[in-house]
Amino acid sequence: MEYENKHVLAPMVRVGTLPLRLLAAQYGADITYGEEIIDHKLLKCERRINERIASTDFVEKGTENVVFRTCKLERDHVVFQMGTSDAVRALHAAEIVCKDVAAVDINMGCPRSFSLSGGMGAALLNKPELIHDILTTLKRNMDTPVTCKIRLLKHSHDTVELARRIEKTGVSALAVHGRRVSDRPRDPAKWDEIADIVAALSIPVIANGDVFEYDDFQYIKVATGASSVMVARGALWNASIFSSEGKVPWEDVKREYIRKSILWDNDVKSTKHSLKEMIMHYSCLELPEGKAVIKSETLADLARLYGEQEYYQRVKKTRFQVDVD
Ligand SMILES: Cc1cc2nc3c(=O)[nH]c(=O)nc-3n(C[C@H](O)[C@H](O)[C@H](O)COP(=O)(O)O)c2cc1C
16 A cells, blocks of 8 residues: 555545445545444454445444445555554454455544543543554554554644654554644644654655645645645545546535445445535535435435436346346
8 A cells, every 4th residue: 555645535434434435536536544443343243245236344243234344446445444442452353354455544533532431542642552552463463554543732742752653663654633632623724733743754644634625635735745635524525526627516426425325235324424414514404405314214215315216226126136146
């Protein structure tokens, strides 16, 4: 896996499932992160080949609950992001997926109370020994590239110090979200503090924060000196941000997203969640479209809402032929 000059889809809980990752890649994303999945959850999963849709699924044992779905199309650029607070548990979990993904990333930036109370995400930032333990354990025992994603500490020199320690573990790259744990999404990302880290390291740094237009990829790269750039909200709102030819109208991107959700049999809750995020950005959930998305219970309902019934039927029919073969 190469980390030079890459445009990267950031990890996003409930959003970064297969349809959005494939859509981002179709528009030009070079690397696509999946949503963070907690090690405990992955440890309950078994790997299943889903012949009906040609995907590889990690399914909670004894249920039909798909925790992570991937496919051959993204094998060389999909990153599995994990939440963990323990090196051995992280390794056992990573071993379940590592043959099916291009890299494994550890989330060290999540500020949600669920992560913090479990000693995961940003809780790791002030435990450099544990960070070292987790990353070196993964590195020593797996062939798959290992990376991690951090936020900024209170003082830039402390973040630089932490980044140096992370570099020593042998990770392939370090993604830096240019906000502190206490910052809100509306607070501007501190590109200058990402630059301090880039200046101190030899491994590739992936700069993240406030990329909303295609030109921003270049601006943040110049401002930070980072090797690659990662985008979250800009891609959630319009995945064609990755296209060098300019953004495609949101309505068209949304339709394409729904089609991919149908094709890959995405969890309807995830598709609805992403659609709601898009609608909240461009419009308002209280208007008829938003209300109808909230009321939808199945992918068939969404297909009907967006005039994609014919596509839905076509996909269903092809699957039926596969089923009876
Ligand atoms: C809906 C959503 C879900 C997110 N989930 C994750 C996650 O699972 N793992 C993670 O490391 N960061 C997560 N983040 C943070 C983003 O990856 C990214 O660091 C942050 O949004 C800053 O990038 P941006 O300014 O391009 O949005 C999430 C952000 C959003 C908006």
